[in-house]
Amino acid sequence: MSTEKEVTIYDLARKLNISIATVSRALKDDPVVSKKTKKKIADLALELGYRSNNFARNLRTSRTNTIGVIIPRINSSFMSSVIAGMENVANSEGYNLIISQSSESAEKERVNAATLFNSRVDGLLVSLAYDTDSLAHFEPFTKKKIPLIFFDRTADKTEGTCIQIDNLRAAYEATTHLISQGNTRIVHITATPKRNVYIDRLQGYQQALADQRIAFREDYVIVGNLSQEAGADAAARIMEMKPLPDAVFVANDNCAVGCMTALKQAGIRIPADIAFAGFNNDPVSTVIEPNLTTVNYPGYEMGQIAARSLIDHLNGASSIHSTNTIILRSELIVRESSIRRKTNP
Amino acid sequence: MSTEKEVTIYDLARKLNISIATVSRALKDDPVVSKKTKKKIADLALELGYRSNNFARNLRTSRTNTIGVIIPRINSSFMSSVIAGMENVANSEGYNLIISQSSESAEKERVNAATLFNSRVDGLLVSLAYDTDSLAHFEPFTKKKIPLIFFDRTADKTEGTCIQIDNLRAAYEATTHLISQGNTRIVHITATPKRNVYIDRLQGYQQALADQRIAFREDYVIVGNLSQEAGADAAARIMEMKPLPDAVFVANDNCAVGCMTALKQAGIRIPADIAFAGFNNDPVSTVIEPNLTTVNYPGYEMGQIAARSLIDHLNGASSIHSTNTIILRSELIVRESSIRRKTNP
DNA sequence: CGAGAAAATGTAACCGATTACATTTTTTTT
DNA sequence: AAAAAAAATGTAATCGGTTACATTTTCTCG
Numbered sequence: 114m115s116t117e118k119e120v121t122i123y124d125l126a127r128k129l130n131i132s133i134a135t136v137s138r139a140l141k142d143d144p145v146v147s148k149k150t151k152k153k154i155a156d157l158a159l160e161l162g163y164r165s166n167n168f169a170r171n172l173r174t175s176r177t178n179t180i181g182v183i184i185p186r187i188n189s190s191f192m193s194s195v196i197a198g199m200e201n202v203a204n205s206e207g208y209n210l211i212i213s214q215s216s217e218s219a220e221k222e223r224v225n226a227a228t229l230f231n232s233r234v235d236g237l238l239v240s241l242a243y244d245t246d247s248l249a250h251f252e253p254f255t256k257k258k259i260p261l262i263f264f265d266r267t268a269d270k271t272e273g274t275c276i277q278i279d280n281l282r283a284a285y286e287a288t289t290h291l292i293s294q295g296n297t298r299i300v301h302i303t304a305t306p307k308r309n310v311y312i313d314r315l316q317g318y319q320q321a322l323a324d325q326r327i328a329f330r331e332d333y334v335i336v337g338n339l340s341q342e343a344g345a346d347a348a349a350r351i352m353e354m355k356p357l358p359d360a361v362f363v364a365n366d367n368c369a370v371g372c373m374t375a376l377k378q379a380g381i382r383i384p385a386d387i388a389f390a391g392f393n394n395d396p397v398s399t400v401i402e403p404n405l406t407t408v409n410y411p412g413y414e415m416g417q418i419a420a421r422s423l424i425d426h427l428n429g430a431s432s433i434h435s436t437n438t439i440i441l442r443s444e445l446i447v448r449e450s451s452i453r454r455k456t457n458p
Numbered sequence: 459m460s461t462e463k464e465v466t467i468y469d470l471a472r473k474l475n476i477s478i479a480t481v482s483r484a485l486k487d488d489p490v491v492s493k494k495t496k497k498k499i500a501d502l503a504l505e506l507g508y509r510s511n512n513f514a515r516n517l518r519t520s521r522t523n524t525i526g527v528i529i530p531r532i533n534s535s536f537m538s539s540v541i542a543g544m545e546n547v548a549n550s551e552g553y554n555l556i557i558s559q560s561s562e563s564a565e566k567e568r569v570n571a572a573t574l575f576n577s578r579v580d581g582l583l584v585s586l587a588y589d590t591d592s593l594a595h596f597e598p599f600t601k602k603k604i605p606l607i608f609f610d611r612t613a614d615k616t617e618g619t620c621i622q623i624d625n626l627r628a629a630y631e632a633t634t635h636l637i638s639q640g641n642t643r644i645v646h647i648t649a650t651p652k653r654n655v656y657i658d659r660l661q662g663y664q665q666a667l668a669d670q671r672i673a674f675r676e677d678y679v680i681v682g683n684l685s686q687e688a689g690a691d692a693a694a695r696i697m698e699m700k701p702l703p704d705a706v707f708v709a710n711d712n713c714a715v716g717c718m719t720a721l722k723q724a725g726i727r728i729p730a731d732i733a734f735a736g737f738n739n740d741p742v743s744t745v746i747e748p749n750l751t752t753v754n755y756p757g758y759e760m761g762q763i764a765a766r767s768l769i770d771h772l773n774g775a776s777s778i779h780s781t782n783t784i785i786l787r788s789e790l791i792v793r794e795s796s797i798r799r800k801t802n803p
Numbered sequence: 804c805g806a807g808a809a810a811a812t813g814t815a816a817c818c819g820a821t822t823a824c825a826t827t828t829t830t831t832t833t
Numbered sequence: 834a835a836a837a838a839a840a841a842t843g844t845a846a847t848c849g850g851t852t853a854c855a856t857t858t859t860c861t862c863g
Contacts, residue, residue: 119520119849121848121849121850122849122850123849123850131812131813132812132813132814133813133850133851134812134813134814134815134851134852135811135812135813137849137850137851137852138811138812138851138852140850141851145810145811145812146811146812147810147811147812150811150812164575164576165576165849165850166517166578166848166849166850167513167576167577167578167850168512168513168514168516168517168522168578168848168849168850169513169517169818169848169849169850169851170849170850170851171513171818171850172511172513172514172517172817172818172819172848172849172850172851173817173818173849173850173851173852174818174850174851175513175818177513186538186542187532187538187541187542188535188538188539188542190533193531193532193533193538194533196532196557197531197532197533197559200557200558200559204558204573209556209573209577210556210557211554211555211556212541212545212555212557213545213549214542214545228549228554230509231509231510231512232512232554233511233513341741370745374745396686396742397741397742397745400715400719400742400745400746401745464819466818466819467819467820468819468820476842476843477843477844478819478820478821478843479821479822479842479843479844479845480841480842480843482819482820482821482822483821483822483841483842485820486821490840490841490842491841491842492840492841492842495841495842510819510820511818511819511820512820513818513819513820514818514819514820514821514848515819515820515821516820516848517818517819517820517821517848517849517850518819518820518821518822518847518848519820519821519848520848
C-alpha cells in the first residue's frame with residue numbers, strides 16, 4: 114500500500130552480512146569480486162527488486178549517461194529518422210537522449226544549449242538553426258571538454274566532429290541531371306546561406322551550370338525558409354519571370370511540393386513546362402503528382418553514426434579529434450517530375 | 459586549459475563567509491533569506507559561473523525533474539506536434555523529456571518502460587503500441603505512485619488519466635458525411651481493435667451506418683497496420699469487391715494516401731468512382747490529389763495538456779485522480795476527395 | 804608447513820545538495 | 834529598555850553510491 118522504501122546497497126550488504134564496497138563492486142561486475150559472492154548479491158538484488166540510484170552514482174562519478182540533442186524541428190520525416198537512429202544506438206549503449214527543438218531560432222538554440230549544459234549531458238549532438246550566427250553558446254561545452262558533434266547542418270571552423278553528406282556533389286548531380294534533360298533556365302530555391310547545407314547546394318548548382326557553360330543568374334536564386342508556403346511564394350515569383358524558367362531545383366522536398374502545387378494550380382504543367390528536382394526524399398515526394406525527383410540521404414544512419422561516434426568518444430574508444438568530418442553517401446532518385454519526354458511545344 | 463573545477467555552494471559560502479544552508483536557500487529563492495544576502499549570493503554565483511548539481515539535489519529530494527514519454531513512432535506529423543507541445547510545457551516548467559519509441563511493439567514498449575523506471579522519471583506519458591495487450595509493465599509505476607498519463611492511444615480500466623478525442627463521434631461524423639454525399643457501400647480501413655482509437659472509430663462508423671439504415675458488412679472492414687503499403691493492399695482488396703464500394707473511410711491519412719494512389723493507378727477516379735475520407739489531417743492530405751477530407755485534431759494542444767496535467771499533479775496543484783479523462787475537440791475538414799458533384803454515370 | 808603473493812573483502816572519505824532543528828540577530832511591543 | 838516575536842542564519846545529518854587504501858583470507862610453492 115504505502116510507497117515501499119527503495120532498496121539500496123546498504124540493505125543488500127546488511128542482509129548478506131558483507132560490506133557495501135563489495136556489493137557496489139559486484140553490481141558493477143568488477144572482476145575483483147569472487148563469482149560466488151557476485152551470485153549471492155545478484156540473486157538477492159533481484160529478489161528485493163534493487164535498482165541502482167543513478168543520482169548517487171552520477172554525483173560521485175560526474176557522468177550522466179545522458180546525451181543532449183538540439184535540432185531545428187522534429188517534424189520532418191528526415192529528422193525523425195535521424196532521432197530514431199540515435200535512439201537505437203543510445204538505448205543499446207545505456208544512454209538516454211534529451212531532445213530539444215530550436216524551432217529554427219538561434220535564441221531558442223542558445224537557451225536549449227544552456228539548459229542541456231546545466232543538466233550536465235555527457236555530450237551534445239547538434240543540427241544548427243537557420244539563423245545561428247555565433248557558436249558562442251557552445252563554448253561552455255568545449256571549455257569543459259564536453260564532446261560536441263554536428264550533423265547535417267554543421268558548422269565550419271569548429272573543433273567538433275561533423276557528420277554530413279557531400280551536399281555540393283549531390284546538388285551538382287541533381288542540377289546536371291536537370292540540364293541533361295534539356296533545361297537551361299534553372300531556378301534554385303533554397304534557404305539562408307548561413308548554413309553549410311544550403312551554401313554547398315548552391316555551389317553545387319553553380320558549378321554544374323558552369324561546367325555546362327550556362328551562365329549563372331543571381332535572380333534565379335530564391336531564398337526563403339523552405340516551407341510549403343515559401344514554395345508557393347517562390348512559384349509566384351517564378352511565374353513573373355520572362356521567359357518562364359524551364360526547371361527548378363529546390364533544396365528541400367517539402368518546399369518543392371508547395372511550389373509545384375501553386376504552379377499546377379496556375380495551369381503550368383510539370384514536367385512539360387517546368388521540370389522539378391528536390392532534396393531529402395521525403396515521403397511526400399512520392400505522393401505529389403508527378404512524383405518528385407530528389408536526393409536521398411540516410412537519416413537513420415546519420416543518427417546512428419552521430420550517436421555512435423559520440424559514445425565511442427565518451428568511452429575513450431576513439432578520439433573525436435581523429436576523425437573530423439564523416440561524409441555519408443547520397444544518391445539522386447530520378448522520378449517523373451524531371452523527365453522530359455517529347456519536349457514541350 | 460585544464461578542466462576547471464566545478465563551483466559548488468561550498469565555494470560560494472566560503473567566499474562570502476556564510477553557511478552553505480543560506481546559500482542553498484538563497485539559490486532556491488526561499489523567502490526566509492534576506493534580499494540583501496540573496497543579491498550577494500546571486501551575483502557571486504553568476505560571477506563564478508556556478509551551476510546547480512542536479513544529482514546532488516535529486517539524490518536528496520528523490521525527484522528527477524524528468525518526464526518519460528513512450529510513443530509508438532515519432533515520424534508522423536501528428537506525433538511530432540504532440541512532442542513539440544509537451545516540450546513547450548515541460549521546458550517552461552523546468553522539466554526534461556526523455557522520449558522513447560516503441561516502434562509499435564509491445565515488447566519494446568515493455569523494455570522502454572523498464573528503462574524509464576530505472577532512470578526514475580517523475581512521471582510517464584504514454585501512447586500505446588498496436589499490439590500491447592497487458593499493461594503489466596506499467597505496474598511498477600503505479601505501485602510506486604509515479605503518475606501515468608495516457609494520450610491518444612489510451613487504455614481503459616486503468617488508474618491513469620487519459621487524454622484523447624471523441625473518436626467515436628469524429629468517425630460518426632466522417633461516415634455520416636460520406637453517406638450524405640450519396641454513398642452506401644462504404645469500406646472502413648483501420649488497425650487493430652486492441653486500441654481504443656481504432657475500436658472507437660469502427661463503432662462510430664457502424665453507428666453512422668445504423669442510423670442511416672445501412673447494413674453493416676463485416677467484409678467491408680479491412681484491418682492492417684495503416685501504413686501506405688497497407689493502403690495499397692487494401693486497394694487491391696477493394697478492387698476485387700463487386701459491386702465496387704463507393705466510398706472509403708480510413709482511420710489514418712497516410713494509409714488513405716497509399717490506398718488512393720493505388721486505386722488511381724488502376725484507373726479508378728476519386729471521388730467520382732470512390733469517395734475518400736481520412737483521419738489526422740496530416741500534411742499529405744493537402745498534397746494528394748484530390749485533397750483528402752479528414753478529421754483534424756490538435757496534436758500540439760494534446761501534448762501541452764498531457765504535460766501540463768502531469769506537471770500540475772507532480773506539483774500537487776491538482777490530483778490526477780480528480781480528472782480521469784480529458785476529451786479534446788476535433789473537427790471534420792471536407793475537401794475534394796469526398797465531394798460528389800454530378801454523381802457518377 | 805610457512806612465507807609471500809594473489810585474491811577477496813572491508814573502512815571510510817567523498818560527491819553537492821536539502822532541510823529539520825538550533826541559534827543568533829533584528830524588529831516590534833509594552 | 835526589557836521582553837516577546839519575527840526574521841535571518843547556522844549546524845549537522847542525510848541521500849546512495851564510488852574508490853583509494855588498508856586489511857584479511859586464500860592460494861602457491863619451496
